[in-house]
Amino acid sequence: MIYRRWLQWPQWQLHSPYDEMDRLRRRLEELYENYAGDQAGRSSSGVFPLVNLTEDAENFYLRAELPGVASEDLDIQATGKSITLSGERKIPVEEGARYHRKERDAGKFSRGLNLPSDIDADKVTAKVMNGILNITIPKAESVKPRKIAIN
Amino acid sequence: MNGSDSKELKVREKQELSSQTEQTRPGPVFTPDVDIFETEKEIVLLADMPGVRAEDLTIDLRDDVLTLTGEVQEQANDQEQALMMEFGVGKFYRQFTLGEVINQGAIDANLQGGVLRLTLPKVEKATPRRITVKSA
The missing domain is CATH 2.60.40.790 (Immunoglobulin-like)
Structure with missing residues (x-):
């Protein structure tokens, strides 16, 4: 992601005005991880049934x-x-049925x-x-x- | 079309609805999987709504818009801690627009084992009448 690369750019500088931005970057990363973590918490094995x-x-x-x-x-x-x-x-098979939608699987x-x-x-x-x-x-x-x- | 003989069931992730009209109660909302088919006399809708009891299901038909809403009760007790969660639990919601004119008085709904079977009888079309013109 662009913003991350950009924010990591001035990392070689010690005590820089970018410290504030660094904090912001870490905060963003935390948020991103929390979001990803939540998704991962619901990750599926891909085997039926869940x-x-x-x-x-x-x-x-x-x-x-x-x-x-x-x-x-x-x-x-x-x-x-x-x-x-x-x-x-x-x-069960339905007699004389014309299907409009079929989303349920057997x-x-x-x-x-x-x-x-x-x-x-x-x-x-x-x-x-x-x-x-x-x-x-x-x-x-x-x-x-x-x-x-x-x- | 049947294919239940040897086919292996594949996982179908529950579809979470991102933005329903604003809710009063927070929580995830899922779209139930449905089969819709038509016979000569009726339209039948089958919907998978696991965890929904008959008293928690609302079926609303108004101005050709059919709305299904099912509330799901939390099964876990307070002491339980999650180890592995693969599916989300929440309300079911889905809307359909009906093309046919439905005989509203004869709608039949049956919920069994988490599957709703909704039968919507079509209004019988007036049989065309031949008008004979008499000549005097």
């Missing part, structure tokens, strides 16, 4: 938007540290995810509500934070 992963002290929560996917067409597997989501989205999907720590694979629960899959993944006992009593 997921949001969160955690609290007890569980991981994995959410995915799967509108129109029936729960019987969904398969969730959990092992020591990973979760696999697979299934198929079916869109097809199969499969995605594996490694979690940051061990999980209790036997206690994973999942539900689909209004087209959002919600998986609750309890953390393994060994990785849960433990409160230590002080005598």
